[in-house]
Amino acid sequence: DFSSIYSTDLLPASGGEEMTRGFLQELVNILFGYISKTSQRSTKVLDFHHPHQLKEGLEGFSLDLSDQPETLEQILVDCRDTLKYGVSTGHPRFFNQLSSGLDVIGVAGEWLTSTANTNMFTYEVSPVFILMEEVLLRKMQSIVGWSDEEGDGLFCPGGTISNLYSILVARYHFYPEVKTKGMGALPRLALFTSEHSHYSVKKSAAVLGLGSENVVVVKCDERWVRKMIPGELEISIITAQKKGLVPFYVNATAGTTVYGAFDPLCAIADICDKHTLWMHVDAAWGGGLMMSDRHRMKLGGIERAWSVTWNPHKMMGVPLQCSAILVRKRGLLQKCNELGAEYLFQRDKHYEVSYDTGDKSIQCGRHVDVFKFWLMWKAKGSEGFGSQVNKCLENAEYLYDQLQRRADFQLVFGHKVRLERNHRHCSNLSALSLQVAPRIKGRMMEKGSVLIGYQPLGTRVNFFRCVFSNPATQQEDIDFLLDEISCLGHD
Ligand code: ABU
Numbered sequence: 001d002f003s004s005i006y007s008t009d010l011l012p013a014s015g016g017e018e019m020t021r022g023f024l025q026e027l028v029n030i031l032f033g034y035i036s037k038t039s040q041r042s043t044k045v046l047d048f049h050h051p052h053q054l055k056e057g058l059e060g061f062s063l064d065l066s067d068q069p070e071t072l073e074q075i076l077v078d079c080r081d082t083l084k085y086g087v088s089t090g091h092p093r094f095f096n097q098l099s100s101g102l103d104v105i106g107v108a109g110e111w112l113t114s115t116a117n118t119n120m121f122t123y124e125v126s127p128v129f130i131l132m133e134e135v136l137l138r139k140m141q142s143i144v145g146w147s148d149e150e151g152d153g154l155f156c157p158g159g160t161i162s163n164l165y166s167i168l169v170a171r172y173h174f175y176p177e178v179k180t181k182g183m184g185a186l187p188r189l190a191l192f193t194s195e196h197s198h199y200s201v202k203k204s205a206a207v208l209g210l211g212s213e214n215v216v217v218v219k220c221d222e223r224w225v226r227k228m229i230p231g232e233l234e235i236s237i238i239t240a241q242k243k244g245l246v247p248f249y250v251n252a253t254a255g256t257t258v259y260g261a262f263d264p265l266c267a268i269a270d271i272c273d274k275h276t277l278w279m280h281v282d283a284a285w286g287g288g289l290m291m292s293d294r295h296r297m298k299l300g301g302i303e304r305a306w307s308v309t310w311n312p313h314k315m316m317g318v319p320l321q322c323s324a325i326l327v328r329k330r331g332l333l334q335k336c337n338e339l340g341a342e343y344l345f346q347r348d349k350h351y352e353v354s355y356d357t358g359d360k361s362i363q364c365g366r367h368v369d370v371f372k373f374w375l376m377w378k379a380k381g382s383e384g385f386g387s388q389v390n391k392c393l394e395n396a397e398y399l400y401d402q403l404q405r406r407a408d409f410q411l412v413f414g415h416k417v418r419l420e421r422n423h424r425h426c427s428n429l430s431a432l433s434l435q436v437a438p439r440i441k442g443r444m445m446e447k448g449s450v451l452i453g454y455q456p457l458g459t460r461v462n463f464f465r466c467v468f469s470n471p472a473t474q475q476e477d478i479d480f481l482l483d484e485i486s487c488l489g490h491d
Contacts, residue, residue: 001073003071005072045088108375121359129370138151152327158311160203160204164207167191168208172332179336193216197256230267234271250271252265252281254302255285260285262286289389292386292389308325311324315469322369344356391471395478408486444488447488
């Protein structure tokens with residue numbers, strides 16, 4: 001009974017051991033109940049409420065903060081309700097995002113990380129985690145295909161920041177004076193990325209003062225695979241030079257966000273070599289395929305990249321957040337970002353100070369993202385991650401086969417987009433078809449049975465993007481998804 005117990009009764013309060021154990025066990029019961037429920041197909045993926053409903057408060061669940069402390073009973077109710085009104089991204093029928101799944105070892109890792117509550121900037125306060133980061137980065141670099149003498153990196157807050165790092169170090173590599181003199185000392189630089197690449201390249205160019213207009217968007221093969229066309233890249237580079245811009249950076253994508261396309265890395269690497277350009281591979285989504293003997297060939301040529309973004313929180317199912325920037329040239333991250341704050345990075349410490357890796361980062365405080373990943377790797381082995389990735393790809397194949405058999409879905413390109421049978425005979429097809437996916441998605445969210453994302457793209461009407469990164473998903477869930485879309489869009 002926690003109805004008259006408060007947080008001040010817990011450790012470090014004197015005699016607080018029993019109360020603390022009881023409280024945490026109660027919390028474990030809530031978490032276990034949630035984890036168990038999440039894996040049951042009969043439960044909802046979400047219990048949707050509009051923002052105003054959640055703000056107004058639901059059945060005793062209030063977001064408001066008071067001046068007086070709440071009892072631990074209320075705190076436990078708040079924990080339960082927070083999960084209740086959230087989205088079960090580990091549910092087998094959650095197809096909505098590139099990051100999904102509920103890995104029990106990962107959860108244990110995240111919990112331990114919070115318990116340790118430390119910071120990744122120095123060995124002094126994170127001895128074990130700093131070495132784990134080094135082990136993981138080395139492992140990932142060797143999987144990319146770099147030699148033992150090459151490779152550096154950092155775990156950072158998401159793929160956008162990883163991509164930002166790649167541009168930052170590329171610019172520093174060619175123009176180290178930028179660190180002290182700023183952009184005024186540089187020529188007008190140009191970056192290149194495919195039209196289907198992630199928006200973070202443009203965003204990073206804006207943030208770094210390079211200007212989003214100086215990101216040249218390179219055409220993709222629109223007929224089939226949506227890969228960057230190497231010939232178009234070369235034309236774009238030459239055209240930019242003629243306009244007085246100085247090309248320095250090319251982003252190739254391994255697994256685009258919507259189509260999942262893989263740019264031809266070898267051909268892009270040849271062009272980068274020829275023009276002495278930094279080649280980055282954004283493998284935030286597709287990087288996980290390198291764990292699979294069956295699928296790693298899709299990233300052939302990645303070993304020629306100068307930097308790589310790889311998000312284990314996507315295809316590998318590590319709990320958010322877990323994203324790495326890998327840089328081939330050792331020492332560059334440190335030189336590019338270090339400022340040597342003396343209160344933190346003293347050079348006269350009694351241990352090897354190169355393990356104070358915090359000055360490689362643009363952050364000061366940095367969350368420990370590595371432990372859950374390290375623990376999962378221990379628990380699964382590289383082979384376990386490989387099997388998990390293979391299963392995701394098998395699910396994608398299964399969806400493709402099922403869609404080919406169904407008359408009520410239409411191909412986007414070798415894959416399919418949902419259009420209602422009735423609407424096919426409608427004279428106002430395109431206006432109506434714009435609304436099909438959003439309307440079905442709205443109904444889906446209200447019902448809470450399944451969750452999948454949609455988007456328009458270029459001239460295409462809204463279509464569903466089915467993501468497979470959730471290890472819980474089985475073929476029966478894919479059948480359910482298709483039947484549910486049909487059912488929700490019956491009219
Ligand atoms: N680059 C973030 C991915 C967002 C998504 O789940 O689609």
